[in-house]
Amino acid sequence: MRERTIFTLVVLSLVLVIIGYLVATQVDLSGLMPEQAATSSVLVDKLFNFLMGVAVVIFLLVEGALIYAVIRFRRRAGDETEGPAIHGNNTLEIVWTLVPAIIVIVISIYSYRVLTQIERPVDSPLVVRVIGQQFIWSFEYPESGVTSSSLHLPVDRPVQFQIEAKDVIHSFWVPEFRLKRDATPGQIDELTITPTQLGRYPIRCAELCGAGHAAMVGEVVVETHEQFDAWIAAGGRDAVEGGLADDDGDTSVAPDGRSVFVEFGCGACHLLSDGGGAGIVGPALDGISNIAASRVDGLGAEEYLYASITDPNSYVVEGFAEGVMPLIYTELMTPEQIDALVEYMLTQ
Amino acid sequence: MSVQNTAQDEHFRAGKALGLDHLKLGMWLFVGSEVMFFGGLIAAFLHYKVNTPSPVETALLDVTLVGINTFILLTSSFTVVLGLARAQNDDRAGLMRFLGLTALLGTVFLAGQVYEFVALYQEGVTLSSSVFGSSFFTLTGFHGLHVLIGVGWALATLAKAVRGGYSRDDHIGVEIFGLYWHFVDIVWIVLFTIIYLI
């Protein structure tokens, strides 16, 4: 009797361990994660798979025992007796204290090793300053002095991000890289990543930073070294010319104002039906062309709109606070982009 | 079946298991949580003292004045225990004398603190002059608030004594007040060191 129980237990735990091993190593869990676009992604996913293996085993064990007990030990109709007066079992209790302890220690060690691999210092990385502010990301390349609102990275070269914030806490996160780091005002935090996959991925702000938090989405472009060099050489501008999906870097096309509006995230703060903006931090821009001319004496609609974007504090709309609208658009946009934007607003 | 009729009603009502008095236990638990409250403020003060020092403003602190004030607060703790000893000895007049003295010393301490605050404000150290100013006034201010509450409590205890309260067998009220007062004193001992001496 007792031997049979022990035998069953041994077989059961073997089966469970095998299932766990299969989940951890064989089962393809990539459907649960975004694309792997950096060295860190691979490491994190491996660890995640391992944890899934452990989790599945524990889950099956506990739920299995629970369901078995519910079926096997339910009270039959008319049975008024009680169960046996068992108060405990030292061996069993030691086992279920020690085994989880060992498991979590193993998990800790493995996690620690992955962490040191992810955060290993690298030689001569590409340094990029990441600046978060409500509700836009901007990027500076100190080596070349380029400033941009989209992040371009050469593939397979380690990048060191120096992350900071201008107003409140934001969090720099590229799901495809599996890493995030808060951008905290008053300090600079470093994060090293080596992108391995060409492509475009979203940069999502992961820390609640105000009304436009959901719209604080940027874009990272991982490209070949040649493309990257060309982009830098052009002052970080041509690839984003005209805003959206414009890979060929054709500079002759005049930028499209609506795309600029979308790309620079104006909609995080402004309502503008045509441009997809739903923000309420700043005044609604629907119908702005009608009132722009009457805002400031002596400024026509076009001049006023231009000033609103390049020098927002020069005139502050009633009911809104000064200094909320970012002051960096002249830095981030080309003059053509600003012109296109103004022209676009005049049609709204 | 678990309930039997016994004559244990006294125990049932008063609750003195483990030899712990419930009022005293309650007060100690409160003091324990107060330690953590001041702990939060002290952590803030030390954090900024270490990471964002303000040597100029720190130099403006008048250590001698505050040293005297410290001595006054220590003395007030002394008068509380003397009062308790009087109460235990059924000497109500003595108790009243020492409670009054305690309240007086507490008030003098507060006056000293107000004087210190005013002087610092005149020199430009304010709540919003620097993180030092912020954490200094917040920390010492909340301690001062505790002293103020203590003075009120001392007067209330005094009032009860005047109305004939407290005796050899019933002085727990004085003892509980004493616990609070000494705790506030200990907080000051710590604050004096971390703010003025170190």
Added chain:
Amino acid sequence: MEGSSSVTKKKSVRAYVLVFFALALITLIELLLSSMSLNLTRSLLNTLFVVFSLGKAVLVAAFYMHLRSDNRFYTYIFIIPVALLLVFALLVIIR
């Protein structure tokens, strides 16, 4: 409450007085140390101050708050938060 009958009264008052003088003396030494420019390093001074204030706090707690003679349990209630606060403050200070 706890065994402080009139018999023990004299003795405890003497203890109270002695403690008071000790507290006063330590405070005086602290003041002197901080105002005189002795040839002591800052860290030595700071250590001294910490030790002194710890001593004062322990005296008040042990004698004036009766922790010395009362149930041990009260001492634990007091010590545990103090220990935790030290850990917290230390971890918070390290940036």
Added chain:
Amino acid sequence: MSVETPTASKPIEWRRYFRWNTDHKVIGIQYLVTTFFFFMVGGALAMLIRTELAQPGQDLLNGVEYNRFLTNHGSVMIFLWIIPVLAGLGNYLIPLMIGARDMAFPNLNALSFWLIPPAGVLMIASFFVGAAESGWTAYVPLSVTAPMGQTVWAVSVVLLGFSSIFGAINFVTTVLTMRAEGMGFWDLPLFVWGMLATALMVLLATPVLTAGLVLIAMDRLAGTLFFAVAAGGNPIFWQNVFWFYSHPAVYIMILPAMGVISEVFPVFSRKPIFGYKAIAISSMAISVLGLTVWAHHMFTSGMNPALRIPFMITSMIIAVPTGIKIFSWLATMWEGKLRFNTPMLFALGFISLFLIGGITGIFLASIPVDLHVHDTYFVVAHLHFVLFGGSVSAVYAALYYWFPKITGRQYDERLGATHFWLNFLGTNLSYLPLFVAGLLGMPRRVADYAPEFAIYNQLATLGAFLLGISTLPFLYNVIISWIKGPKAGDNPWEALTLEWQTSSPPPEHNFETAPVLSRWPYDFGEKVSPADASEASASAGD
């Protein structure tokens, strides 16, 4: 045994529920009803949130409104529902369970309760001055510049903190000094152990949050610079203070719940609790360890990187005492005679759902995984599995289990089972998809999201509505049964803890005469042969 008490014969006695009353049973009911009301409020806010998130795009709520509803959903659920409802259970039960006539400080007890309604009104009323909108975590500097409602929010949370602290002082003092004759520490019901461990954390952690909120309020009102970055203020400091309280707070929200589960399993398995001492000690261990893990919420914050490792390890180790409890409950069922009354259903649901939440907690504690999933819907799913699947399930179990004791009447089992199944399915449907959304890259606290996450959010919204509906059978059951349910008798579950040894509802001072413990609270079961019993723990009563 059952003593006739003139409970039913007083027509105006309902008034005492609206007044300052020092009877712990009245206060307990005041707590339970008030906090359940706030649960409805928090639930209604959740319904609004889920409706907004039913599809991509901002349709129902704009960014500011969303943040306000979100912040107050989290704050109401935690500060006005789960923490106080568990304190309310403790209030009603602890004196009864230890054979005392009331709490040690009845007036302080009444104060603990009466702080809650004004705090709740403040929090809800803050919507009129621009409610708090910085999340329940109130991260600075965002919360320093937020509108007026943030100050109101801070005041409300401070009041609730006082309520918790006073309650904890009362619990500890009562349990330590007012136990019935013959009741040693190893005779305490496990719910009482849970409350004791909880009170310990409340006393040590809550005051630190109070101090932190004082700093935020000072910055907002008095012009101090604690969190003004330009002057050297440090946002990370607030995070340390907040989590130093709020991590222990999550165990404040689960230990009493686990205590409830430990009461339910032996009674409905007709077996002694398995490993009594281990369960009691594990509660204490969780409460001590729980004070040392707070920075696992800050792995991405730019805190000192080296310090993350010890926090990861302590977080993981909490799995061990928690596992002890789960395995002990399973072993309690083993070879028992299980009765599936509603409390037992919810207890089983508790294990299933909390298990998912707990294991995903281990994922979060692993730093590299957390660097990916921090501040995503993975965390949201984790927290609802432990808080809703765990704590709220246990509260439901408790409400059904002690319903006959509190009201003297029996609830309807059929409705109870319906409630359970709707709740169980709804929880899984609501929160399982959110794990996937988080892993795939959906950040939390967003009013709008990329279209690729739509399917997970639709499922979650569906589940949330199911959860909303699931409360209806509960409410109906409680109200109808309270008014005209069948008389339950004093001890319908044939339980052994002291609260069942008096009448239902209990008389004014709980027991007609001072009770003396004569039997261990989990002394169920047919005696086993000496050979088998040799391994049994020695702690069993007389």
